[in-house]
Amino acid sequence: MNENAESLFDTDSRHSWNIQRFLSYHCKQSSAVLIHNTMTENGCEYRERVLTMDTMNPNVKRVEYAVRGPIVQRAVQIERELKMGIKKPFTEVIRANIGDCHAMGQKPITFFRQVLALCSYPDLLEDGKFPEDAKSRARRILQACGGGSLGAYSTSQGIEMIRQDIARYIERRDGGITCDPDNIYLSTGASDAIVTMLKLLVSGEGMSRTGVMISIPQYPLYSATLAELGAVQISYYLDEDNCWSLDISELRRALQEAKKHCSPRALCIINPGNPTGQVQSRQCIEGVIRFAAAEKLFLMADEVYQDNVYADGCKFHSFKKVLFEMGLEYSEKVELASFHSTSKCYMGECGFRGGYMEVVNLDPEVKVQLTKLVSVRLCPPVPGQALLDVVVNPPQPDEPSYDTFIKERTDTLATLAEKANMTQEILNQVPGIKCNPVQGAMYTFPRIHLPPKAILEAKKEQTPDMFYCMKLLEETGICLVPGSGFGQRDGTYHFRMTILPPKEKLKIVLAKIKEFHQHFMAQYS
């Protein structure tokens, strides 16, 4: 990176895609070369490109995705600078910006990886070293694959046997409420299924354009997808003063307002919450379902953190279960899609991009359309499907891998619970940081009270929380995501931080944040 570019980056980074300007700088450099060359060749003729910022899809331009936004790109640069020997006040970048469990040292479940290795290279089935239960799972999965190979396409909805296993898993989870394997669609991570469902829901123009209710703060996949599809985002605010709980009257307010300019048709819920870490009570879920039924909204329940519940008195309740326990009036009426993934919980297998959704009360003709739509992409990754199969069909008490499996799962979840608690405790000791309990999921979303002088200083260039996080990154190497990337009430500032770094490292991270914050406050008071 040359010096001019460096200084450009440092002094001009207002909006969330400020990095774009940094990159544009380089672009203009190389464009200039291009123009020059072309001019040499063809005299004065300069051929404009077909695909430019002016001609490209305007909806794509509107997409923002903070979790991998400019701060993360700056973190990558800093890592390169460290490698090049450039001195910094720290020796490594610590990425607490994304729920990337294994990257933060969480270990994969041995049994799952054994089965995947056996499926990848079936010669290992003859190897005495592998436990029998891993071998029998692998054989069963391979028998369900075309030609006995993970390399064959599956049906677009996902391998039938795996859908049956998922259905039985859901039935166990939901105390016996039936689940039809034909309502299960495997996907490339939960994101893929969420996008597919939103795609089906979006139609109309102007006043009749589909509006979709999403929480603020939200996981930015939702806002990004709505922007890409040109749908209307309807924001409802979670109640920070009440542990980020969902208030039905706030849903009502947001909906009434939205009805003036669009056609609200879906309501998205993330439970346990991302980025806010709350776990919804059963009562709250019932309220949401009643609201959706009364207002004719399609429910989308993002339940990828369903095993990540830590706080005493909190319990995960699936929307499906609550819906069915509310009686026929609801269970036969409310349309619901629920999403799950191999990326979170105790598995943390993000790289495999495994996931599924269950659809409930979906119009059968629409279901045919859904099946057709997913068929265009042929099938979800088969290794991810195989992984999902062992997640929903893990070792049983009479099987050789059971004890190890239970120990690994318990340890991982217990460590996460400990870290959730530690994060909240330490952050709440810092004057000017206020943090709700991390009841579940993998994140804390503390509020930071910034002095007016800092806000003024920041606003020259960027949002105050981006200013704060960028400064933290430059001074400590800790990479967080500014609250503005998830949405927050005007005039409030937050950051999202994962609880994933190993315990000892997390302690250091929290101590560094504490020290940074105090220094920051002193500097701008």
Add this chain to the structure above:
Amino acid sequence: MNENAESLFDTDSRHSWNIQRFLSYHCKQSSAVLIHNTMTENGCEYRERVLTMDTMNPNVKRVEYAVRGPIVQRAVQIERELKMGIKKPFTEVIRANIGDCHAMGQKPITFFRQVLALCSYPDLLEDGKFPEDAKSRARRILQACGGGSLGAYSTSQGIEMIRQDIARYIERRDGGITCDPDNIYLSTGASDAIVTMLKLLVSGEGMSRTGVMISIPQYPLYSATLAELGAVQISYYLDEDNCWSLDISELRRALQEAKKHCSPRALCIINPGNPTGQVQSRQCIEGVIRFAAAEKLFLMADEVYQDNVYADGCKFHSFKKVLFEMGLEYSEKVELASFHSTSKCYMGECGFRGGYMEVVNLDPEVKVQLTKLVSVRLCPPVPGQALLDVVVNPPQPDEPSYDTFIKERTDTLATLAEKANMTQEILNQVPGIKCNPVQGAMYTFPRIHLPPKAILEAKKEQTPDMFYCMKLLEETGICLVPGSGFGQRDGTYHFRMTILPPKEKLKIVLAKIKEFHQHFMAQYS
């Protein structure tokens, strides 16, 4: 399946989603139950669903994807019927409808699967049974993964080291023309990258709506994606009488016509061809590039069959190489995206959904938008990325796995070449079937001359080629795709058939088709 439904299916299946009507029948049954229940509960109130055929995304309704369309769904039903013991004139369904290599018995490359097993379960790195080159590849891949695990997210563009390996692979393929790893984007199969690129290109309304040129016949991913994005499909016809070659004057005709009602901005080429099996000459590719340059079209080159070239005198020429050998006038001007995949060639690893695209001359600001867009889906499946890495970085002559690797690759490609030849020879012996040489890829797209009586009979219910293929399926168990799913000149009829069944089975398939066709001709003459 009850009898009414059966007869509905048999007698009414006109359009390509006729299966939908079959399913609708069941839907209405269950809707009726729903209405009844709801009435019992709430008196006369019947709550309409939120998401119905009337309210759903109209673009999604327009999507068609024949490769997994109604004929394949019928094939699945027939398989179930066979399992239930229902007597048929055959004992198994043979799927020659989709390029699903492993499902048709093609064996995976041992070295690739060893590396994948080692990456999945790194304890195996201590196992003496694995060759050293497989271990060193696996170690290298794991070092490039977060936390040394396939379970970590990668950067959204794909693992940097793998992008470097791909760049070197492309440079070797293209005789040293440089490739920048930063122009490589890994993807979830090639389909994913093709959709992403089209998504960027689509904008405008009415006359200024983006038009995209695609060949007819085409691989239906293209038409499906254009329908979903609401872009304008511009069809140019391949010349069946000249081995499905591409004629520049036909491109010109199609473009001039399209300019009357849309804004043409991209030209898609599939080489080697799917479903048509032709391999483009260098001269033809040069013509296409000159045309794209003159008409300001963004080039999209689908080159997933680049190793699948069988015919004497045919050779694969990458668009990138030809472009750069045409001089600066082209190499610095023409925008190109080229696509590749782990699913085809000698690997046939469809289930892993590995793929990449290389972008050339992409506007640097648009590239930032592209990187942002792919970041919303987090990353392509990491096992597919790992697989791609060994594909582009296979065993070298001094490594222990080299001989086996070369033998396996050579055998697979030689067998495919033999089957390509056999398919064409046998089909051309049948009066009323005319089949171009299968120069490359994995398909034949023969023309079938149907007697007027058959056409008349068919048209009562469906397209004549669907009628033909459905009859073939019911009578022989062979599953092909009607030409109408790929597009064909009016009044001509074709089917697409893969050359993938094992040699002995392929012989039987071809003999059965021959016999069926003769019988069909006799019946309708």
